[in-house]
Amino acid sequence: MENIEKMELFLSKLSEIEDKYKKEKENKEQFNVFTALHNQFDERRLHSRFISYLLSLNLESGKIFLEAFIKQIPQINNFLENADWANIEVAPNEKNKSEFENIDIFIWNKKTNQEIIIENKIFAGDSNHQGNKIGYNGQLERYYNTVTTGEDKDEKPVYYEGNKCKCDKTFVVYLTLNADKPSSDSRGETLQESDVICISYREEIKRWLEKCIEITQDKVLLRDSIQQYLDLTIKITNDVEKALKLKNEIAKNIDLAWQNKEKIIELEDFKHVKWHTVHEFWTELAKQLKIEMPETLNKGITKVTHYNSNKTKLIIRFTFHNEELQIVNDAKGFTLGNLTQGRWGAFSEKIPNIKFCNFEKEDTFHLINEQYREEIIAKIITAAYERYDKLENVF
Numbered sequence: 001m002e003n004i005e006k007m008e009l010f011l012s013k014l015s016e017i018e019d020k021y022k023k024e025k026e027n028k029e030q031f032n033v034f035t036a037l038h039n040q041f042d043e044r045r046l047h048s049r050f051i052s053y054l055l056s057l058n059l060e061s062g063k064i065f066l067e068a069f070i071k072q073i074p075q076i077n078n079f080l081e082n083a084d085w086a087n088i089e090v091a092p093n094e095k096n097k098s099e100f101e102n103i104d105i106f107i108w109n110k111k112t113n114q115e116i117i118i119e120n121k122i123f124a125g126d127s128n129h130q131g132n133k134i135g136y137n138g139q140l141e142r143y144y145n146t147v148t149t150g151e152d153k154d155e156k157p158v159y160y161e162g163n164k165c166k167c168d169k170t171f172v173v174y175l176t177l178n179a180d181k182p183s184s185d186s187r188g189e190t191l192q193e194s195d196v197i198c199i200s201y202r203e204e205i206k207r208w209l210e211k212c213i214e215i216t217q218d219k220v221l222l223r224d225s226i227q228q229y230l231d232l233t234i235k236i237t238n239d240v241e242k243a244l245k246l247k248n249e250i251a252k253n254i255d256l257a258w259q260n261k262e263k264i265i266e267l268e269d270f271k272h273v274k275w276h277t278v279h280e281f282w283t284e285l286a287k288q289l290k291i292e293m294p295e296t297l298n299k300g301i302t303k304v305t306h307y308n309s310n311k312t313k314l315i316i317r318f319t320f321h322n323e324e325l326q327i328v329n330d331a332k333g334f335t336l337g338n339l340t341q342g343r344w345g346a347f348s349e350k351i352p353n354i355k356f357c358n359f360e361k362e363d364t365f366h367l368i369n370e371q372y373r374e375e376i377i378a379k380i381i382t383a384a385y386e387r388y389d390k391l392e393n394v395f
Contacts, residue, residue, distance in 0.1 A: 010253045011260065014246060018268065021242045033225070034232050041122055041236070041298070048104040048120045049092055050229055051205075054212060055107065056090035063088055066107070068211045072204045075197045076171045079107075079114055087111040089160065100160055101152065103143050108160065114169040117143050121176045122236070123279060127292040128185050138188030139292075144170055145190055173197045175205070177237050185287070201233045209233070243272035247368060254369040258362060265359065274305035277368050278356050282316060285327070285377050289318045301356075310357040325388050327380065329356050336384050336391065343391035348383045352376070 038046040054065045063085055070079050080088075087110040091100040100106040105118035119140060127139045135145045136153040146152050150166030158165045172195060174182050179200035187196065199205070209230040216223040246269055250257045257264050264270060278301050286293040294316060303309040310331040317326045317339070324339040333353045337344040352363035354376070359365050366372045 006253075007256055007260065010249070010256050011263065013249055014264075014267065017242060017245045017249065021238055032228050032232055032235075034229060039299075039302075040232060043120050043122050044099075044104065047122065048099075048118075049097065051118075051120070052090060052092045052105045053094060054226070055105065056093035058085065063090075064215060065208075065212050066090065068215070069208050072208045072211075073173070073197060073199060076116060076173075079109060079112075079116065079171070082111070083109065084111045091160070100165075101143065101146050101158060103147075106147075106160075108165070108167070110163070112169075113167050114171070115147050115165075115167040116171045116173060117147060118173045118175055119143070119182070121174070121180070121182075123298065128183075128290070135188065135190050138183075138186045138190075140172055140174070140182055140186045140196065141188030141190040144172055171197060173199060175199050175201070177201050177240055179203065183287075202237050205233060206230065239269075239272065240276075243269050243276055246270075247273045247276055251369045254366055254372070257368070258365055261360065261365060270359075271306045273368065274356075274359055275301060277373075278305055278314075280370075281356075281367060281373055281377070282314065284373070285380065286316060288377060288381055289316070291316070291318045304357050308357050310355070312357070314356060320385060320388055323388055325384060327384060329354065331355060331357065334380065336387060337395070338388055338391050339395075341389070341391070342395045344393050344395060345387065345391040347380065348387065350379050351383060 034040070034046060034050070040046070055063070055069055057063070057065055066088065067080060070076055089106075089108040089110065091103075091106045092098060103117050104120040105116075107116040107118075109115070128137055133153050133155075136142045142153060146158055147165055147167055148170050150158050150164055152158055172191065174180075174196050176198070177200060179198045179202075181193065181198055182196055184193075187193065209226055212226050213223055213230065216226065246267065250264065250273065267273070279298070282297055282301070283293055297314060297316070300312050300314050303312045304314060313328055313330045315326055315328050317324065319325070323341070326337040326339060328335045328337060332346070333355050334347045334351055335344055336347055353361070354364045354367065355361060356364060367376065
């Protein structure tokens with residue numbers, strides 16, 4: 001009887017979470033030009049580029065959107081003091097759509113020689129590198145030291161449109177859905193936690209976009225475009241929040257959830273629960289291997305979790321003892337490849353037969369639980385290090 005009550009309470013909680021967001025979703029216009037042209041989670045081609053475009057846009061009264069953005073962040077309020085707009089550079093921009101030194105958004109006040117670097121993270125993990133140059137391994141510290149010293153990781157001078165870029169003051173802004181903090185690996189040995197300004201789509205970006213809409217009432221096409229982008233950011237924030245709440249509730253009651261797997265799998269947002277589970281798995285695996293998570297994995301994860309594609313291979317590559325290795329998950333489950341030797345093989349029996357395309361398998365389903373996920377990752381890494389030179393199959 002007690003178990004039945006727990007089960008009913010658990011299912012009721014899931015239903016509550018779904019209903020909370022359903023009405024708001026129904027009230028929103030379904031068509032959005034941004035999602036018609038891009039994947040809604042495309043950080044670089046959609047979000048960073050559109051935000052940067054607005055920041056670089058020069059209206060009659062000056063770079064008014066940039067000014068409104070700066071006012072949302074007290075730590076950088078003085079960036080535009082005595083601004084000479086001719087000496088303000090923003091990249092990417094309408095004419096040059098390339099990032100400067102791979103920085104998502106770069107703002108340079110050449111008159112005061114101050115810079116703002118904005119790292120935009122919706123889901124991608126930090127791009128940290130293994131290298132010998134101190135101060136260039138973590139993603140944020142690498143960007144910071146590049147623009148502050150005027151030299152990149154290869155000790156080559158850095159130029160922006162012919163001007164040497166070596167600034168006196170650099171502000172580091174970390175933009176996420178909910179103002180999450182960057183990892184200590186990303187900050188590296190150069191930046192302290194207090195050196196990074198964390199802002200969110202939910203707060204600062206929402207207020208800024210609302211201000212942009214307010215000041216473009218007489219520019220209908222621009223105003224409506226900004227409104228559509230604001231609608232998209234609100235939708236993404238709410239969808240992610242909902243999916244994570246469902247995932248956390250399932251994770252806390254993983255055994256009850258498995259007993260009711262048919263009902264759980266039929267949830268409208270279970271595909272998002274799967275996506276976050278698989279994404280967190282590969283992000284943590286990459287972190288433990290001390291490599292950056294490949295950008296291509298996001299598309300593969302979407303195919304596997306949203307469309308149950310059993311033909312998609314999820315692959316991560318790393319180096320161990322000078323051998324190039326890869327860990328793969330596909331319809332076979334997990335396999336380990338040694339690209340240097342041209343050999344591959346299944347993992348040991350310690351690794352359950354997990355297939356991310358099939359959450360109806362118990363071992364895959366239980367990955368929603370963080371503790372279980374961490375245990376599997378630890379076993380995979382241990383097995384990879386033990387077996388990398390004992391693989392029998394030939395590619």
